[in-house]
Amino acid sequence: MQRFLLGVLAVSGLCLASPRKADAATVVTRAANLDESYDYVIVGGGTAGLTVADRLTADGKTTVLVIEFGQLSNSASITSVRGGIGGMTDSSLQFSITSVPQINLRNRSTPVMVGKVVGGSSAINAMMTIRGTAEDYDRWGGFFGANSSWSWNGLLPYFRRAVNFVPPNADVTKSAKISYDTSFWGNTSSVFAAWPSFQYPASTVLLEAFRGLPGVELVSDSGGGKPGLYWYPTFMDPKVVTRSYARTGHYDGLNRPNYQLLTGSKVNKILFDGTTAVGVTFVAANGRSDTNVTTVKVKKEVIIAAGAIHSPQILQLSGVGPKKLLDAAKIGTVVELPGVGQNFQDHTTLSASFSFRTLNLDPSSDDLYSNVTFANWASSMWSANKTGPYSVATGNSGAFLSFPVISPRAAEISSALTSQNHAQYLPADTHPTVVAGYVAQMKSLASALVSNGTAFYNLVMSGGASSGMLVDMHPLSRGTVNIDPANPNREPLVDYRVLTNPLDSLIMTDILRYTRKYHLDNPATKSFGATEFAPGRSVTTDQQFADYLVESINPSYYHPVGTCSMLPRELGGVVDEQLKVYGTQGLRVVDASVISTIPGANTCQTTYAIAEKVSAILEMLMKTGRC
Numbered sequence: 001m002q003r004f005l006l007g008v009l010a011v012s013g014l015c016l017a018s019p020r021k022a023d024a025a026t027v028v029t030r031a032a033n034l035d036e037s038y039d040y041v042i043v044g045g046g047t048a049g050l051t052v053a054d055r056l057t058a059d060g061k062t063t064v065l066v067i068e069f070g071q072l073s074n075s076a077s078i079t080s081v082r083g084g085i086g087g088m089t090d091s092s093l094q095f096s097i098t099s100v101p102q103i104n105l106r107n108r109s110t111p112v113m114v115g116k117v118v119g120g121s122s123a124i125n126a127m128m129t130i131r132g133t134a135e136d137y138d139r140w141g142g143f144f145g146a147n148s149s150w151s152w153n154g155l156l157p158y159f160r161r162a163v164n165f166v167p168p169n170a171d172v173t174k175s176a177k178i179s180y181d182t183s184f185w186g187n188t189s190s191v192f193a194a195w196p197s198f199q200y201p202a203s204t205v206l207l208e209a210f211r212g213l214p215g216v217e218l219v220s221d222s223g224g225g226k227p228g229l230y231w232y233p234t235f236m237d238p239k240v241v242t243r244s245y246a247r248t249g250h251y252d253g254l255n256r257p258n259y260q261l262l263t264g265s266k267v268n269k270i271l272f273d274g275t276t277a278v279g280v281t282f283v284a285a286n287g288r289s290d291t292n293v294t295t296v297k298v299k300k301e302v303i304i305a306a307g308a309i310h311s312p313q314i315l316q317l318s319g320v321g322p323k324k325l326l327d328a329a330k331i332g333t334v335v336e337l338p339g340v341g342q343n344f345q346d347h348t349t350l351s352a353s354f355s356f357r358t359l360n361l362d363p364s365s366d367d368l369y370s371n372v373t374f375a376n377w378a379s380s381m382w383s384a385n386k387t388g389p390y391s392v393a394t395g396n397s398g399a400f401l402s403f404p405v406i407s408p409r410a411a412e413i414s415s416a417l418t419s420q421n422h423a424q425y426l427p428a429d430t431h432p433t434v435v436a437g438y439v440a441q442m443k444s445l446a447s448a449l450v451s452n453g454t455a456f457y458n459l460v461m462s463g464g465a466s467s468g469m470l471v472d473m474h475p476l477s478r479g480t481v482n483i484d485p486a487n488p489n490r491e492p493l494v495d496y497r498v499l500t501n502p503l504d505s506l507i508m509t510d511i512l513r514y515t516r517k518y519h520l521d522n523p524a525t526k527s528f529g530a531t532e533f534a535p536g537r538s539v540t541t542d543q544q545f546a547d548y549l550v551e552s553i554n555p556s557y558y559h560p561v562g563t564c565s566m567l568p569r570e571l572g573g574v575v576d577e578q579l580k581v582y583g584t585q586g587l588r589v590v591d592a593s594v595i596s597t598i599p600g601a602n603t604c605q606t607t608y609a610i611a612e613k614v615s616a617i618l619e620m621l622m623k624t625g626r627c
């Protein structure tokens with residue numbers, strides 16, 4: 001930490017702006033009403049963007065303009081916690097993007113879901129509040145050396161600052177046997193992590209049933225940095241039982257004249273003076289890219305927070321990216337940064353394919369759809385005081401297990417990863433620095449495969465007879481998000497390149513084999529009538545599993561990361577440890593795209609923590625700036 005702070009002090013020197021006129025509206029609806037310049041312009045009013053905007057404007061002086069593609073929406077599909085997937089099913093709140101055909105999925109294309117609304121993906125996500133393990137964060141810092149503050153210990157204060165934990169009520173804690181430990185959490189943020197007042201009995205029973213298997217432990221809290229079985233909270237404001245997200249936590253009610261938000265506007269370019277970012281240009285969100293282009297200038301910095309799909313696009317359109325790609329798109333190179341848009345990652349998933357036919361617990365989550373008596377009771381509970389099943393989002397318990405626990409051949413797969421020729425699994429023209437970054441990550445993940453400190457396996461509990469989503473938390477394949485040279489202003493070409501590293505198929509196979517064991521060969525679940533719908537008991541060999549995966553795997557858990565990775569420049573990095581874009585001045589990227597290696601967790605909490613950590617760096621810069 002010490003070395004890191006000294007680094008921050010050394011680069012300070014910019015000044016605080018003088019207070020500005022206090023009559024400006026907080027929401028700017030027309031480009032014509034903007035000021036000529038701001039201290040900071042933040043591109044993207046999503047999860048990270050609004051967090052940074054809130055922290056920077058708290059002094060009442062620093063002027064910030066957030067430019068957001070989407071609108072302020074009060075849609076019930078955002079606010080409702082019921083089922084936890086309202087936002088996901090509302091296409092008006094998302095960009096409309098499909099991946100390029102996946103060569104390893106017989107050219108299947110899959111949806112690329114990201115939020116397009118004030119609040120970004122935090123407005124449409126499933127509200128699962130999960131953190132990942134200590135090793136996940138130590139891995140990030142490890143690429144910079146042993147003393148990097150991007151470590152579990154270095155990030156924990158920002159996890160605490162990011163989320164306000166409100167414990168479940170005593171009744172449900174006792175009846176569902178929920179465990180939690182407030183020492184890992186904070187209580188100051190306006191983004192809440194809370195609990196419904198109801199749990200399905202199956203969540204508890206099925207979690208307990210895991211403990212019959214060797215090496216599986218119940219850990220005291222989801223935020224403790226250890227894999228195992230745990231209960232986790234929901235991004236929910238417990239007072240009103242609605243979604244808690246970047247807009248409610250970092251925008252609504254602030255009414256600071258120095259914090260302005262422009263909606264419905266698409267930033268298409270960063271303006272440079274040499275290599276110093278001096279402003280941005282934008283157009284109407286659904287307008288043409290070449291008409292009514294508006295410019296806004298910055299006194300201090302441009303902060304790109306457009307998410308892992310669009311932040312690399314904006315950098316590439318601005319001449320910061322792989323030179324070959326920029327040349328093909330006829331874009332002049334400002335700074336050659338081969339890593340922009342590379343190292344793309346997401347979690348891979350399979351939907352439920354197992355069921356406990358005779359798990360006769362009353363009530364079960366399935367009853368909500370099949371039992372009118374129960375559904376009516378649920379409705380009456382909700383209308384009486386926002387309690388009951390309709391206060392439950394996607395559920396609150398899951399198994400997050402390390403690879404040695406689930407796979408008898410963990411050591412074998414780890415050593416196969418070590419001895420791979422890694423470069424052959426990246427696109428043929430990948431720059432050597434990006435290849436070096438991939439090799440470094442694979443080395444780190446080879447250790448993780450034999451460590452009990454990193455979770456590879458995730459089964460989300462469903463509260464009913466059907467098993468929930470199965471997730472590979474650390475895929476080894478890497479994709480790309482690049483502008484289309486023929487149509488650079490259109491949506492970028494998103495290529496997951498899923499299963500290009502052949503070991504991913506073996507890892508997912510062992511995830512499936514273990515899930516089968518949990519259901520079918522587990523004394524603790526014997527009486528529940530376990531049934532395997534897919535892949536089916538006849539599927540036993542690696543090849544048979546591999547064939548099944550080609551048909552059924554989803555390359556995304558809607559957690560895109562890695563496309564503007566925080567890594568040393570010689571490892572294909574795009575941003576440094578202060579999230580400044582290499583080779584530029586006055587330009588940072590602050591969002592999920594800076595994550596160099598995906599954590600074994602849904603990515604929202606981590607994104608807030610990243611934004612909080614960078615806000616602290618910027619606050620420090622402002623305090624020490626000589627004016």
Ligand SMILES: Cc1cc2nc3c(=O)[nH]c(=O)nc-3n(C[C@H](O)[C@H](O)[C@H](O)COP(=O)(O)OP(=O)(O)OC[C@H]3O[C@@H](n4cnc5c(N)ncnc54)[C@H](O)[C@@H]3O)c2cc1C
Nearest residue numbers: 044046047048069120121125126127128267307592602604
């Ligand atoms: C369907 C879904 C379900 C998920 N479920 C969970 C979950 O249960 N738990 C969890 O932890 N995580 C979940 N996630 C992931 C998590 O929400 C994201 O990782 C996180 O919100 C990303 O934050 P971000 O700041 O990087 O980007 P975002 O929050 O997506 O913000 C980017 C913003 O930039 C705007 N933008 C883009 N391009 C431009 C442009 N050119 N000009 C101006 N503005 C632009 C976008 O409109 C958006 O508002 C889910 C995500 C999705 C999509």
Ligand SMILES: *[C@@H]1O[C@H](CO)[C@@H](O)[C@H](O)[C@H]1NC(C)=O
Nearest residue numbers: 101102103104105106107108
């Ligand atoms: C997938 O698409 C590529 C390129 O168009 C083509 O060469 C290949 O044959 C296709 N594969 C399948 C299985 O259809």
Ligand SMILES: *[C@@H]1O[C@H](CO)[C@@H](O)[C@H](O)[C@H]1NC(C)=O
Nearest residue numbers: 001002003144145146147148
């Ligand atoms: C880390 O910090 C310690 C203590 O300050 C120092 O001795 C060591 O050399 C540093 N290591 C690296 C890799 O910078």
Ligand SMILES: *[C@@H]1O[C@H](CO)[C@@H](O)[C@H](O)[C@H]1NC(C)=O
Nearest residue numbers: 165182183184185186187188
């Ligand atoms: C908030 O957290 C602090 C530090 O852990 C603790 O001292 C305080 O009692 C907490 N406040 C509430 C209201 O829980």
Ligand SMILES: *[C@@H]1O[C@H](CO)[C@@H](O)[C@H](O)[C@H]1NC(C)=O
Nearest residue numbers: 214215216404405450451452
């Ligand atoms: C991890 O746990 C498994 C199962 O209990 C055990 O066999 C293995 O030795 C452990 N591995 C490490 C590296 O601790």
Ligand SMILES: *[C@@H]1O[C@H](CO)[C@@H](O)[C@H](O)[C@H]1NC(C)=O
Nearest residue numbers: 030032284287288291292293
């Ligand atoms: C440009 O903006 C002006 C003023 O807002 C509007 O009248 C005009 O129609 C716009 N032109 C185009 C091509 O979008």
Ligand SMILES: *[C@@H]1O[C@H](CO)[C@@H](O)[C@H](O)[C@H]1NC(C)=O
Nearest residue numbers: 362363367371372373374377
């Ligand atoms: C329907 O739900 C009610 C209330 O939970 C329960 O008492 C009843 O047994 C359920 N009926 C069936 C057929 O499961």
Ligand SMILES: *[C@@H]1O[C@H](CO)[C@@H](O)[C@H](O)[C@H]1NC(C)=O
Nearest residue numbers: 380381382384385386387388
């Ligand atoms: C909430 O509503 C339910 C059903 O009407 C009732 O049983 C319960 O006592 C209520 N709780 C509170 C705190 O009002």
